Structure formats: structure tokens, C-alpha cells
Amino acid sequence: MAEGPNTQDDRRRTLLACAKFSVEERLVVGADGVERARQVIRHPGAVVILPILESGLVFVRNKRVAVDAELLELPAGTLEPGEDPVACARRELEEETGYSCATIEPLCRFYTTPGMTDELMWAYAASGLREVGQRLEADEEIRVEVLSPHEAIRAIENGELRDGKSMLTLLEALRRGMIAVEPGGA
Structure with missing residues (x-):
């Protein structure tokens, strides 16, 4: 032994x-x-991206087989072999949302579920967005939605947003002052 x-x-x-x-x-x-x-x-690692428009935050509704539900979440994806996390974030942003970004800023990195996986996730904020058209993979069913920061927080409060990576990324962007939620919200 x-x-x-x-x-x-x-x-x-x-x-x-x-x-x-x-x-x-x-x-x-x-x-x-x-x-x-x-x-x-x-797991090779993954990224999550908070796309910031003047009109709000870009979310996706994504069918997730593991939980047998369509979830509201931020765009995200798995690193390809040897891929840099920033390159992956830019790729996934374009594929899932149809936006490219001028600026991408690291927010944090974290283990998703360290009790069962070594998956390390990098969180980014993307700004200076420009529409380029979605490029979904053949098996993906993703719809884009733009929410105000207040609507995003309400979605957490009412249980519509149940995705941990999205919640953590929103929290970090709020903590850094990158987005703001007005009292009473609009």
C-alpha cells in the first residue's frame, strides 16, 4: 500500500x-x-463570457441535456486542445451569440465542481460588441436574449437563472463596477 x-x-x-x-x-x-x-x-477547461452592450447584457437560452431543461446562462464553452482561454472566449462569443468584441477583460477563474472534476473555468467580460452572426454547431439549440443588469438579478431571485458560472461572473462584474444595478431597477 x-x-x-x-x-x-x-x-x-x-x-x-x-x-x-x-x-x-x-x-x-x-x-x-x-x-x-x-x-x-x-476536463480540458472552459470559459464563460459576460457580453456587455449599451442596451444590456447578452445571455443565451441553451438546451442542457444533463438537467433536461433549457437554461438561461451566459455564453460559455470548452477549450480545444492547446487553445488559449482568451481565444476560446472570443470564439464561443461569436459562435453562440453572433457578436465579436473589441475588448475582452479577465474577471476570475474557478473550479466548477472540485469534488468531482478538475475543470477550471476562466470568466471574461466582453465589450465593444459588433454583430457578426451566430455560428452554432450542428447540435446546438441556442437563443440570444439581452437583459438589463436588474433583469439578470431578478432572474436569479426568481429562479429563472440557475447556472452557477453565470451567477459568479455577474457577481464579479458587479463587484468590479463593470455593471450596476439601480435600486428598484429598470
Whole structure:
């Protein structure tokens, strides 16, 4: 049996390899000294983008098979092999919303669900938007919606916006003063 907190890293095997992620089993020794199998989703990383127009914030309604629902969320996507996160953000912004941006600013990066995956997500704010036309992938069903910052916060309050990456990105943009919600809102 392996000893110490780092030696268990040598005890891994791939259970499933898919196009966008893989599932790995790791044998780890717990604090009690017992070796246990843990399954981990290995992910190349992703981006989420807050597109800012003078008229509001650009959201998408996206069919999500995992939760069997159409969700209101900010545009987002998975990094291609070797792709820079900023390049991915620009690509996903154009594909999903039909906008290109003059400026893209990093907001934060975070692990999406560290209890089960190593997926690291980069959040960006995009401004200086120009319409270029959506370029959806064949299997994507995405509709674009523009909401005021107040409407976005209301969507969180009333449960319409339930996507964690979108909520965190909005919070960071609010914290930085990039967007504002007027009391009573409009």
C-alpha cells in the first residue's frame, strides 16, 4: 500500500475517454489509512463570457441535456486542445451569440465542481460588441436574449437563472463596477 498524501497519484486508470472529457479512477489513501477508489472527471477547461452592450447584457437560452431543461446562462464553452482561454472566449462569443468584441477583460477563474472534476473555468467580460452572426454547431439549440443588469438579478431571485458560472461572473462584474444595478431597477 502506498504511503503519504502524494504517492496515491501513481495509482490511476482511465475508465472512459470521450471527446470533451475523460473519467479516471484513482486509488487514494484516506486520513484513516484505508485505500479507496475515487472517480474523477478530467476536463480540458472552459470559459464563460459576460457580453456587455449599451442596451444590456447578452445571455443565451441553451438546451442542457444533463438537467433536461433549457437554461438561461451566459455564453460559455470548452477549450480545444492547446487553445488559449482568451481565444476560446472570443470564439464561443461569436459562435453562440453572433457578436465579436473589441475588448475582452479577465474577471476570475474557478473550479466548477472540485469534488468531482478538475475543470477550471476562466470568466471574461466582453465589450465593444459588433454583430457578426451566430455560428452554432450542428447540435446546438441556442437563443440570444439581452437583459438589463436588474433583469439578470431578478432572474436569479426568481429562479429563472440557475447556472452557477453565470451567477459568479455577474457577481464579479458587479463587484468590479463593470455593471450596476439601480435600486428598484429598470
